[in-house]
Amino acid sequence: MGITIQEASRISGLSAHTLRYYEQIGLIHQVGRDTGGRRSYTQPDLEWLDFLTKLRTTGMPIADMCRYAELRRQGPATAAERRRMLEAHRERVLERIAQLSEDVSVLDYKIDFYHAMENS
Amino acid sequence: MGITIQEASRISGLSAHTLRYYEQIGLIHQVGRDTGGRRSYTQPDLEWLDFLTKLRTTGMPIADMCRYAELRRQGPATAAERRRMLEAHRERVLERIAQLSEDVSVLDYKIDFYHAMENS
DNA sequence: CTGCATCTTCGAGTGCACTTGAAGTCAAGC
DNA sequence: GCTTGACTTCAAGTGCACTCGAAGATGCAG
Structure with missing residues (x-):
């Protein structure tokens, strides 16, 4: 019934x-x-992994993620x-x-400049 | 007349x-x-550093930046x-x-959820 | 029965971009 | 004349987040 580590890996990308x-x-x-002692991931586990991944890709350090996970484990009292x-x-x-948006506009400027160069 | 490494450091943040x-x-x-063999940065040097920094902060690997710098050194023929x-x-x-924008909307959703929890 | 995936613990290795330190030289300012 | 800041080369260290490998045990599928 549970999801194997292999599947969880495939789904989560980790x-x-x-x-x-x-x-x-x-x-x-x-x-x-499971009965054999192997990891069995649940749907909520996968959702949590998905959220963790979003925190990571947005640049939250692992240490902060650990802190957040710990608070979550402590229940509703830590919601705030x-x-x-x-x-x-x-x-x-x-x-x-x-x-990044600011930097993109610098890239745009440079690219335009190159285009102008090539068409002159 | 030139800019010392100390000043260049302060201005560039490197x-x-x-x-x-x-x-x-x-x-x-x-x-x-300079006469004593010390680095003397020019205004164009600082502008180039500024651009390099934008490439870095936008995630361009050093190796690619080196490649770009090399092409630049080779002159107008490499413009394209x-x-x-x-x-x-x-x-x-x-x-x-x-x-990142997508991920922010997930954060927004979660934050709203916490607010709702706190006000219930 | 065999083979493969999984489990555990552990330590070491990787990649990137610096960052630091050592060791010795040199030249200008006070 | 001494301190300060700069120079050189070179190797080693740092921080982060994995990533890998070893070693030995176990259990399910074919």
Whole structure:
């Protein structure tokens, strides 16, 4: 019934090694085991992995993700703190987007310049 | 008249060490020297550094930057290739921005969810 | 029965972009 | 004359996030 590490790897895009690593450092909490002791991922596990991946690709350090995961484990009492973490992270991502957009306009300028050069 | 490495460091935001490193790997070509053999940066040097920094912060690998710098050194004949490099890089940056924007909306969703939780 | 995937723990290796430190020389400013 | 900042070369270290490999055990599928 559960999802094997192999499948979870394929779905999440993370290697089996990395999945074990994430579990070891506490990013994923207590993945269930089947009768043979093998990891058995659930749908919520995969959703959580998906969210973790979004945090990572948006540049949240592993240490912060661990902190967030730990708060989540502590239950609803930590909801406000988790929200604040996400809000702070959101701000950083927006800044990053703004910076990248600015830099793209410099690229555009340069590219236009090259085009002008080639057509002269 | 020239700009010392100290000033160039302050203006560019790169350490003196990094400036020497960039020169060593060919990112900056032949920075001028004063009578005492000390580096003397020019305004164009600083502008180039500024552009290099934009390439870096937008995620271009050092190796690609070196390639671009080399083409630039080869003169106008390589303009089209440089333009193509910038265009390809521009595409990658736009994709990155799109990805980040998507991820921000997931953050927004989660944050809203926390707000709803807190107000219930 | 065989073979493969999985499990555990552990330490070491990788890639990138610096960053630091050592060791010794040199020249200008105070 | 001494300090300060710069120069050179070179090797080693750092931080992050994996990534890999070894070693030995186990259990399910064909």
